[in-house]
Amino acid sequence: MNIDLTGRKAIVTGSTAGIGRATAEGLARAGASVVINGRSAERVNAVVQEMQLAFPGRDISGVVADLTTAEGAEALFAQAPDADILVNNVGNAYMRDYQGIEDIARIPDEDWLSLFQLNVMSGVRASRHYLPRMVARGWGRVVFVSSESAVNIPKELLDYGVTKTAQLAVSRGLAEAVAGSGVTVNAVLPGPTRSEALGSLMAQQAEAQGTTQEEAEQAFLKALRPTSLIQRFATPDEIANMIVYVSSDQASATTGAALRVDGGVVRYVA
Template identity: 90%
Template sequence: MMIDFTGRKAIVTGSTAGIGRAIAEGLARAGASVVINGRNAARVNAVVREMQLAFPRSEIVGVTADLATAEGAEALFAQAPDADILVNNVGTAHMREYHGIEDIAKIPDEDWLSLFQLNVMSGVRASRHYLPQMVAKGWGRMVFVSSESAVNIPKELLDYGVTKTAQLAVSRGLAEAVAGSGVTVNAILPGPTRSEALGSLMAQQAEAQGITQQAAEQAFLTSLRPTSLIQRFATTDEVANMVVYICSDQASATTGAALRVDGGVVRFVA
């Protein structure tokens, strides 16, 4: 299968590291011009330079904008007004331990609202801007990077899980709205992945416990995701490969789907 995005413009939000960076690289490798996005100008500029060297035949530009705010979204739209491919990847979680219901009761409104603004509203605002253009052209690809936590809600990250479930609803609703237009809208559900955020957490735990990072990851899986079938963390490239495929012409019959890249963590047949 040859995937070719020559002539296509892609925007990947939150793409200076982790899964977003791997997705941006995968799209550029297949010929797309790519807009890199992040909140830190120095990081955005550094990634743009690195990717320009790695993919000299693809146009790589950067937009520094905080997509947790309406103002940041408008800054993105002003600098990157159109796109053929939009990957709503930006997101975060408030990492915490769970010792009982009192921990859930202590989650402040600010945590709930800040996660919703970044994890959900960033994609809503971007979709509102770019999706009508895709429909008008008769071709487009939109992807929401959700999580297996959307269907396997973690008690220690309840607020995060709720936002990831919301992304699935937005994704499916938009797919329904553009039925028959030539535009596809899908979501992916990564499982535990050696991304910048989770990878750094595992490295910190490994150092604190005097063990290897691989051992820390195995302990995480044993205690929190024992149903993993691959019995390891996924790599960011493994997640990105799914996104690159569903953005391709070859995936034109795949839309309205929530596609798992979770290593088999979620125990259902679908």
């Protein structure tokens, strides 16, 4: 399969590292011009320079914007007013060791609200801006980077799981709203991935325990995701491969879907 995105402009939110960075590189490799986004000018500029060297001739630019706020979203729209492909990737989780209801009951309102603003409203605002322009042209791709935690709610990450479920609802609803327009809206559900955040946590645990990162990852899977069929963490590139595909012409009949790239963690057939 030859995916050719030449002439398409893609915006990938939260793309200075991890799945977002891998997705930006995958889209550029397929020929798209890419807008990098992050909150730090230093990191955004560094990634833009690295990608310009890696993909000479590609239009690689960057926008510094904090998408947890409406003002940050407007800053993105002002500098990148249009796109053919929107990947709503930016997100976060508060890593905790919460187990019982007493622990979960102590999650403060501030954590719930800040995660909702970043994980859900960033994608709502971006889609609200870019989708009508895609519909007017008769072509566009919107991809939400959700998580297997959206359907396999983790008690230790309850607030995170709720926001990821909300992303599925938003994605499906938007797909329904643009039916027949030539625009598709999908969600991708990664499983445990060696991303910047989770990968760094595993590296820290490995150092503290005097083990390797791979051993720390295996302990994580055994304790929290024993149903993994690949029995390892995915790489950001493996997740990006699915995102690049659903951003392409070849995926024109795929819309309104929740596409699992979870390594088989979720035990159901669908």
